Amino acid sequence: MQQKSLVLILARDLADKLASAVLLVDGAGTLVYFNELAGEILGQSFGEVGEVPLDEWAKAFIALDFSGTPVPFEQLPLVRTLKDQAPHHSAFRIKTPAGDMRDIAVTALPFFARSDELVGAAAIFWDHNPAEPSVLANVEDPPQRADGT
Amino acid sequence: MRAKIWGCRGSLAAPGPETVRYGGNTSCIEIRPSDGRLMVIDAGTGIRNLGVSLGEHHPERIDILLSHLHLDHIEGLGFFMPIWDSETELHLWGPPSPTRSLKEGMSQYFSPPLFPVHLDEVPAKLVFHDVPQTTWEIGTVTVRAQPVNHPGPTVGYRLEDEGKALTYISDHEPALGLDLRAVSPDWVSGYALAYGADLLFHDSQYTEDEYLHRVGWGHSSIADMVTFALITKVGHLLMFHHDPLHSDEQLEVMLARARELWGTEPNGLSLSYEGMEIDLAVERELPIAAD
Numbered sequence: 107m108q109q110k111s112l113v114l115i116l117a118r119d120l121a122d123k124l125a126s127a128v129l130l131v132d133g134a135g136t137l138v139y140f141n142e143l144a145g146e147i148l149g150q151s152f153g154e155v156g157e158v159p160l161d162e163w164a165k166a167f168i169a170l171d172f173s174g175t176p177v178p179f180e181q182l183p184l185v186r187t188l189k190d191q192a193p194h195h196s197a198f199r200i201k202t203p204a205g206d207m208r209d210i211a212v213t214a215l216p217f218f219a220r221s222d223e224l225v226g227a228a229a230i231f232w233d234h235n236p237a238e239p240s241v242l243a244n245v246e247d248p249p250q251r252a253d254g255t
Numbered sequence: 256m257r258a259k260i261w262g263c264r265g266s267l268a269a270p271g272p273e274t275v276r277y278g279g280n281t282s283c284i285e286i287r288p289s290d291g292r293l294m295v296i297d298a299g300t301g302i303r304n305l306g307v308s309l310g311e312h313h314p315e316r317i318d319i320l321l322s323h324l325h326l327d328h329i330e331g332l333g334f335f336m337p338i339w340d341s342e343t344e345l346h347l348w349g350p351p352s353p354t355r356s357l358k359e360g361m362s363q364y365f366s367p368p369l370f371p372v373h374l375d376e377v378p379a380k381l382v383f384h385d386v387p388q389t390t391w392e393i394g395t396v397t398v399r400a401q402p403v404n405h406p407g408p409t410v411g412y413r414l415e416d417e418g419k420a421l422t423y424i425s426d427h428e429p430a431l432g433l434d435l436r437a438v439s440p441d442w443v444s445g446y447a448l449a450y451g452a453d454l455l456f457h458d459s460q461y462t463e464d465e466y467l468h469r470v471g472w473g474h475s476s477i478a479d480m481v482t483f484a485l486i487t488k489v490g491h492l493l494m495f496h497h498d499p500l501h502s503d504e505q506l507e508v509m510l511a512r513a514r515e516l517w518g519t520e521p522n523g524l525s526l527s528y529e530g531m532e533i534d535l536a537v538e539r540e541l542p543i544a545a546d
Contacts, residue, residue, distance in 0.1 A: 107440075107446060107447045107450040107451075108441055108447065109440075109441050109442075109443070109445075109446045109447035110441055110442055111402075112401075112402040112404060113402075115433075115442055115443070115444055116404070118442065119431060119432030119433065122432065123432070219402065220351075220388070221353070223388065
């Protein structure tokens with residue numbers, strides 16, 4: 107019988123209790139869970155999506171930098187974290203499957219059950235508010251859109 | 256494979272007239288697989304009596320599987336007679352912490368002021384094994400250890416021998432933050448260890464009312480224990496790790512409640528008691544209460 111890593115089980119419990127949007131992937135890069143807040147930002151519920159490979163699920167979204175240039179899938183924080191097993195943070199714009207544009211900041215963290223055993227990763231994300239200066243040096247504030255927002 | 260319980264009390268030894276039927280010694284189970292070797296799960300105070308029963312003619316090699324290093328699971332080891340025999344080869348298996356190996360963790364207990372003798376001064380040959388992440392073999396037994404939900408590094412064990420499976424999860428709070436009935440089973444701590452086991456030793460520390468005030472302490476309510484056993488489809492559930500404050504009479508009330516929750520499921524459940532022996536190779540009804 108297959109079972110999720112205990113670290114992911116506990117992370118899911120934490121995600122359900124946090125007032126932050128959280129998305130979880132396992133060590134193989136399969137999207138295994140995101141909480142309701144994440145669902146609100148992404149415009150989908152986890153029940154609608156289910157467990158799918160992250161790269162497959164990500165096709166439903168278009169990621170852009172704040173100048174409108176597409177961000178390659180490999181440059182997204184969670185994908186980088188799975189690849190190099192290190193934390194990453196960035197802010198960018200996404201177009202959801204429903205066509206909504208959202209500016210989000212994402213921090214991705216690797217989960218190790220043992221020092222040599224990556225069992226998954228979490229992406230914590232939220233609406234990026236350009237009016238509030240970022241505390242992280244590598245976060246670029248998005249330029250204002252043409253409509254002034 | 257046979258199992259004999261030498262201690263099934265949780266948290267703290269609780270000797271006294273109110274615990275004589277089910278016993279006051281903390282966790283320890285003797286395992287005798289088909290090849291006859293001696294394996295022991297946990298080294299609570301019950302292991303002292305196991306050592307006494309072995310006498311001078313104990314096996315040269317003994318394997319002890321430790322679920323975690325909370326005192327009630329290791330405090331008997333210093334009083335287990337074979338470790339004072341230089342002919343003994345004692346293999347200790349258990350979970351490391353992120354910063355300390357099993358040996359380093361155990362040496363904290365085996366050193367003054369907690370214990371008068373340093374670990375390195377123990378006469379027996381001690382061989383420490385951080386539990387592997389994959390299954391391994393000890394004689395005819397295939398062993399699997401997996402982390403389970405309990406504060407600090409803690410594992411449960413699944414032992415398979417001659418087609419029979421025994422699972423031991425003595426300290427476990429699988430329902431923390433989860434509705435066990437609503438969530439997919441692969442999100443339940445301990446599921447892979449327990450699934451389809453012929454016999455499951457499982458945490459049964461709290462009544463449902465007690466659990467409401469002890470969420471996060473790492474133990475199960477009767478209701479969660481029963482739900483866990485039902486979703487893992489075990490052959491027989493043995494209620495284990497009795498709370499030190501629970502008398503024999505209270506344990507029997509808890510057993511009755513567990514049976515009520517168990518419903519009409521064909522398989523059984525029982526209270527663990529000191530001296531209880533189970534032969535997994537024999538198809539028979541397990542005892543329902545201590546004599």
